[in-house]
Amino acid sequence: MHELSIAMGIVDAALEEAQQRGVHVTAVHLRLGALSGVVKDALLFSYEVACQDTPLQGSQLIVEEVPVVVFCPQCEEPRTLASVQSFTCPECGAPTGNILQGKELEVFALEVEERSDAQVKAPPDAAQSASRQEEVPR
Numbered sequence: 001m002h003e004l005s006i007a008m009g010i011v012d013a014a015l016e017e018a019q020q021r022g023v024h025v026t027a028v029h030l031r032l033g034a035l036s037g038v039v040k041d042a043l044l045f046s047y048e049v050a051c052q053d054t055p056l057q058g059s060q061l062i063v064e065e066v067p068v069v070v071f072c073p074q075c076e077e078p079r080t081l082a083s084v085q086s087f088t089c090p091e092c093g094a095p096t097g098n099i100l101q102g103k104e105l106e107v108f109a110l111e112v113e114e115r116s117d118a119q120v121k122a123p124p125d126a127a128q129s130a131s132r133q134e135e136v137p138r
């Protein structure tokens with residue numbers, strides 16, 4: 001499934017960002033163009049799958065759908081297409097393939113919260129005693 005690999009890419013990028021900033025991601029905001037070739041429902045499902053067993057599990061993917069906007073050579077104005085089936089200006093009917101937007105597939109925001117418990121609860125005992133045993137000469 002095409003959407004699963006896209007969702008995994010989104011999750012990977014969000015995880016990396018979260019790690020660098022030392023935060024926990026609670027939601028990912030994505031712009032999705034009508035011409036991106038991605039089915040929103042399939043992507044939402046794939047995102048949940050991709051988040052399983054990662055720190056992003058339980059986070060939300062929030063999709064902002066972007067309509068197709070073309071530049072009409074006749075009106076000399078950007079026009080929003082009513083349908084991706086016909087690339088003609090909705091005002092004057094002139095054909096146009098000059099796409100200004102609608103191919104977006106981009107994460108533009110992350111909702112995060114501070115990871116307050118990460119350091120406090122880490123029990124150092126096990127790791128330390130293990131390394132001490134290795135240092136004992138025999």
Ligand SMILES: [Zn+2]
Nearest residue numbers: 072075089092
């Ligand atoms: Zn026009």
